[in-house]
Amino acid sequence: MVCGGFVCTKNCLCALNILYVLVSLLLIGVAAWGKWFGLISSINVVAGVIGVGIFLFLVAFVGLCGALKHHQVLLFFYMIILFIVFVVQFSVSCACLALNKDQQDQLLEVGWNKSEATQRDVEKTLNCCGFTHFNPNGTCAAICFKQEHPSCVTCSTIIQKYTGEMLQFVGGVGLFFSFTEILGVWLVHRFRNIKDPRSNPSAFL
Numbered sequence: 001m002v003c004g005g006f007v008c009t010k011n012c013l014c015a016l017n018i019l020y021v022l023v024s025l026l027l028i029g030v031a032a033w034g035k036w037f038g039l040i041s042s043i044n045v046v047a048g049v050i051g052v053g054i055f056l057f058l059v060a061f062v063g064l065c066g067a068l069k070h071h072q073v074l075l076f077f078y079m080i081i082l083f084i085v086f087v088v089q090f091s092v093s094c095a096c097l098a099l100n101k102d103q104q105d106q107l108l109e110v111g112w113n114k115s116e117a118t119q120r121d122v123e124k125t126l127n128c129c130g131f132t133h134f135n136p137n138g139t140c141a142a143i144c145f146k147q148e149h150p151s152c153v154t155c156s157t158i159i160q161k162y163t164g165e166m167l168q169f170v171g172g173v174g175l176f177f178s179f180t181e182i183l184g185v186w187l188v189h190r191f192r193n194i195k196d197p198r199s200n201p202s203a204f205l
Helices: 006-036 043-069 072-098 101-114 116-126 155-192
Strands: none
Touching (some): 006 043, 006 155, 043 072, 043 116, 101 116, 116 155
16 A cells, blocks of 8 residues: 555554654653752752643544544544644744844843742752852852852853753754644644545445
8 A cells, every 4th residue: 555545644643643652751751850860959840841741642642542543533633732732832943043142141041030949950050150140158059159269150151152052952853843743733634534444435434
């Protein structure tokens, strides 16, 4: 059977959703691992990543069940959800790629001031103190601050070196997965309109 037929389209959908399941499990595992080993102390960050992983897992599970059973209702809702995710992810990815340096610095400072737990994580991981100013009389989770005469670099100095590359990476990965999502939408739309050759020819799909 040529690719584009019932079996080939079904296999492509199953493979795509298995990929999403693996990615969702990876997200959940990395978040749990980071929290368990103390690399991430912010419960909001961990909960957010795990929430995204669970959502992706449920969507992929719905798509996989719909593909295996050729279930029209499941496939319809899967197609709608996947298209919404595509629009959101494509927009965020384009925004990441389009941010200039001033906008990056502004977003970094907003994120820094939003959570003290995130500040401690960054200071501990990067061995830096403060975002733009170092206060030797303040508090800091970095190792350099615990020395007899603390002299630490600011976190913005370190973060800004990698912000552009990180946003380019995140935007590129987001664009890649957004195109797999629009491919999934197309496959689901095609699959819903293909009759199962093993079913009763007179049955209604």
